[in-house]
Amino acid sequence: MFLIFFILISQEPEKKLEDIRKKLIEQRKNVQELKLRELGILQSIQEIDNEITLTRKLVDELKKQTEILQQEIKDIENMIVELDYNLKQKKVILAKRVRNIYKYGKLHPLAVVLLSYSFDDALKRMKYLSIIAEQDLRILNEIKRIKALLDNKRETLIKKLEDLDQLKVEAEIEQDNLQKTLLGKKNFLQEVSSKREEAEKMARELEKAEQDLKKLIASLPKQEKGKVDLFKTKLLFPVEGKIVGKFGFKRDPKYGTITKNNGIDISAEFGEPVKAIADGKVVFADNFLGYGKLVIIDHGDGFISLYAHLSTISVETGNDVSQGTIIGLVGDTGSLNEPQLHFEIRRDGQPVDPMHYF
Incomplete structure (x- = not known):
């Protein structure tokens, strides 16, 4: 035996x-x-x-x-x-x-x-x-x-x-x-x-990807009562790095195409640990078109945090996570740029500037 x-x-x-x-x-x-x-x-x-x-x-x-x-x-x-x-x-x-x-x-x-x-x-x-x-x-x-x-x-x-x-x-x-x-x-x-036509096509695809993400978030199960109050709790910054993309609209300097950033982009070393900003439950952990390897955490009371372009995902849907839990590693999946973390906070499905909570 x-x-x-x-x-x-x-x-x-x-x-x-x-x-x-x-x-x-x-x-x-x-x-x-x-x-x-x-x-x-x-x-x-x-x-x-x-x-x-x-x-x-x-x-x-x-x-x-x-x-x-x-x-x-x-x-x-x-x-x-x-x-x-x-x-x-x-x-x-x-x-x-x-x-x-x-x-x-x-x-x-x-x-x-x-x-x-x-x-x-x-x-x-x-x-x-x-x-x-x-x-x-x-x-x-x-x-x-x-x-x-x-x-x-x-x-x-x-x-x-x-x-x-x-x-x-x-x-x-x-x-x-x-x-x-x-x-x-x-x-x-x-x-x-480098091609205007392709850049405009990309902008349209990114807009559609954002709409698809909005639908996904609306379909996810919600936690009515949060484990933490995001207004009162000191949140943990998700990754060590430099903010290279701010919340809000931005115009392409070359072609003038306008896109909206629903979160912030943090440049970091490939493979750098990405951590949950607060306690919550993982409601999505998989690939998503335009966002690469994506993790979404529900913190209750209508608040969710979103972590995109990961190289690997370390949690599964349904997992309870504590503040500081490593949920994945920095990567460039689905990204148009060098390795970075695209991070969002949404309240009742609507994107809010994450920097208001740090």
Whole structure:
């Protein structure tokens, strides 16, 4: 039973790795098919982001598997050293016995009887002779067992070293693919912003995404009584960073297109922890077109907080969270910019300036 459990546990990381590989192959196929069809800009960004996310997952999993394999190799190498030492010790004992037999000769059972002082003495000597013979046989069998185990471990070590080389090569290839995909997204966004027609299309899509978000929020379950009073509670700023986008309307200096920012944008390092500003319940934690990986927390009394463009989500819908709980990490999913957190506070469904609450 333990052996079966061990085998299942050892197979789990390999299965996880294979699942990610399959999903990534499928997603890359989707991205290639997108190029043959006319899709919205936000939809294209979302598909590219999905590929980036899966590639990052694969790279991270390959690194984990590499570390696990390196530890396994180290353990096998230590075991080989120990087995080799035990084998040498057993060989020393056996060599000593062989020298004694060569020096004094092998004692025949009949000689034992004839040289005995009495019948009881003969029985004792025969018993000792049997014990010595059994001991010699045990030593010989132990040498054979250790040698076979040693050969097996050396074969396993060679296989593990080959697997390690393959993982390192795959990790390097996928890291290169990740950089190419990131560059591809950057070039795609630059192309969109450089053409007036595309920029205007983007503005229309962002407006629709905002309307879709408004509908989503209206459909979410509400907490009537809040755990905290946002007017009286000192809220925690969601992430360490610099505010690069303020609440309200803004005009594109190049094309004059006007868009509304329903929250604030905070520039931060990729992977920086994003924290809940106050106690509440997670009512949404998933991808949302135009907002990437999105988490919405209901604080009760009509107040919700919204955290968008995350690289990973650390909570699930229905989770109760406390102020300071890490709900995800800073990213750029669904974003037109470098890694940043888009953060909103809404009261009764209407966006309010978050800076009034900090």
